[in-house]
Amino acid sequence: MSDSSLLELSRWQFAITALYHFLFVPLTLGLSVLVAIMESVFVMTGRTVWRDMTRFWGTLFGINFAMGVATGITMEFQFGTNWAYYSHYVGDIFGVPLAIEGLMAFFLEATFIGLFFFGWDRLSRVQHLAVAWLVAIGSNLSALWILIANGWMQNPVGAHFNPDTMRMELTSIGEVIFNPVAQSKFVHTVSAGYVTGAMFVLSISAWFILKGRHLEFARRSATVAVSFGLAAALSVVVLGDESGYTANQHQKMKIAAMESMWHTEPAPAPFVVFGVPDVKNRTTHAEVKVPWMLGLIATRSTDQEVQGIYELVAIAHERIVAGIPAYTALRALRADSHNTAARATLEAHASDLGYALLLRRYVADPAMATPAQIDQAAWDTVPSVGWLFWSFRLMVAMGFFFILLFGWGFWLATRRDCDGQRGFLRIALWSLPLPWLAAELGWVVAEHGRQPWAIEGVLPTFLAVSPIPASSVATSLAGFVLFYTTLAVVDVMLLRKYIRLGPKPSAAVGEP
């Protein structure tokens, strides 16, 4: 099999294993906090129904958590197994948040989760509550460090290229941690997790109420879910808007592709609510536009332009041309590290080195590239417009739907009128899969929109891949799909079983 099939298979494997992993992560994020909130109420009020809630939702949390851990190990190892050149090229920076995640966050949640399940009889109420919160805090801190790592892929700050080691190296850990892209992604992603947790609790509670089972338990669970869910749904949209703003500062091409905006529009740019992107002819048909809206979201102004794809490709073209001398100088330096002229040339053009690497897809030595190849490489910087356009719109539509649904539920809950509203309960039940769908689409936008880069502007994806036989990756990809699907089926089966069993009302709890 050829190199391109190696690349395609490796990308598919990463995408599939990452999307699988993210079936479990948002529920872990949301449910860990919801369970800790429920246990807090139990400890404060001493009412046993809250302990039943903690235990019931905690059991479901545990089943889901096991799958999150199982699929997470793959993610930690996969950079090395499948993206070896990536690991070499940026490990100096990218490895740091991953390692700190293990030290600071994952140890915390994984060590205490055992006590959460096994420690009911061995801990005082307050101690057990502390354990529940430590698990929740650990999960959320874990997300912080992973998104710092991911944010750096989108906006590689605090680093420079070192020709002597042939890789990117850290210049400022502060810039990496406080990367605005990482911070806005973190809050957006965590909020999405809270929406998922809230929807999970709401949907299952709605099912109990519809069946007339465990009413006391289900009403309280639903009330917690709609309150928490409404706050989370509002923040996920507001902070998603923040993500859009920061993306426009650092990944203009991603925004242009999401909007299928082929040409720069006069400021303030309109938002395309509907349209049919036509990649072949580089245009968008049947557009329905809302004036001003994109300009406001992306630039927070009425006078700045949002650049279109053609204009951004022209910029990429310039940067490729500017990067070629940097690459040539790098080759000279690798042959003779004392070549001071080459070192000076590389320093001067280092920021465009990554763009010259785009040419490696077509030619071994970028200095030999033809104008047609440079043109082709410049157009390679456009990610898949159709995928981004539709994924983004579906995700946003669901985001607004969550606000409406939780808002409706919250209004009903304040009037203590959930039980009679069978329409609401049915919609709440059937909305169960939507937060997962929205979250997965969000990752499609974020990561497909990063293409063709593994590290935006620094390292193209096709260079990052491990030089292993495509057949090995085909084997592992097939193995993952089979294995993960089996486990996911078992996981859902167990969740169903424990949901159907329902909460076990405990006898009045004695003092621990």
Place this chain on the structure above:
Amino acid sequence: MEHAMPIDFATLKVVWWLLLGVLLTGFAIMDGFDLGAAIMLPFVGRTDAERRVAINTVGPVWEGNQVWLILGGGAIFAAWPALYAASFSGFYLAMLLVLAALILRPVGFKFRSKMPGPTWRSTWDWLLFTGGLVPSLVFGVAMGNLLEGVPFGFDSELRAHYEFGLFDLLNPFALVCGLVSVAMLATHGARYLALKADGLVAARAASLSRWTALAWLVLFAVAGVWLARSGFGLRIASGALSGAAPDPLAKTVLPDPGAWLANYQHWPLARLLPGAGLVAPLVLALVPRARAQVALFLCSAVGVAGVIGTMGVSLFPFLMPSSSEPSSSLTLWDASSSARTLWIMLLATVLFLPIVLAYTTWVYRVLRGRVTAAHVEANPDSTY
């Protein structure tokens, strides 16, 4: 914090080599007993209740223990990126086997006792056994291959190439190393079961551990003799300056049969490590039915640390020797990340590792005492 680096680059590399050893030893001791207990599971437990006792000794703690592996992976990524890239991709299918086995464990522990059927449960028992056996074997096989040297090299842009597949890894010497690892972790897991389980399960574990310890002793000795008589070994002829910017191509390495034993000549104290790797299993094989279960568990932990340490000291300063292009070998002078990254990672480790050790200790204190069949039977909901 990042501007003041009171330690020079060469020292940082050595510190991170030691920390790599600490992390791998932490993994082998902590997650090692989980893996070993899983290997012993079908043999120490004949009935479902007995197996649940065995599973519940590790049930509350294996998740935390496994983080030693995750952290090991992350720390190698951050501190030794070239090693992370070359070893994980070079051992591709072997790593995927390990991954598959490790994925089985979380779900195995969590799912097994959630359904009542005997077929369901015994299927998961064998999957858990596999989940313990495969990583133990593969890690040992990988270590054996490192001692033999792995056929790989780099081009001038430090892009790696390899000339081996999964089955090349399974050569006789490496398989012996794999079996050392299996026998060692099985012993360690059995000592843990003898300490934490109850009744028949603990008794069977204690008596089985004497046989696995004997196997560990014999196999480790065989591997040592084999290593001494083999032609394995490399030596840095020039380049690879300890304080230089890490570039694996900036040195010349020559074959030097027997070089893997040279460090024990330079530093006689280092002989304590293989010594511990031999004496610990000897003690465990000889001491019958001792009462001091904690002391025996610690003895096996010391033995595990001795074996891992032997690995590190034998190869020093190499991390991943290349048999086909020796000068492309990764050593501790040319495979590390930058001085700044090593320094920041050191600060993070010094800050967080003691906290991790403190709360881990607290958790084990809360969970102290044996897991009894009576407790497991009485609490089907809060146990596995």
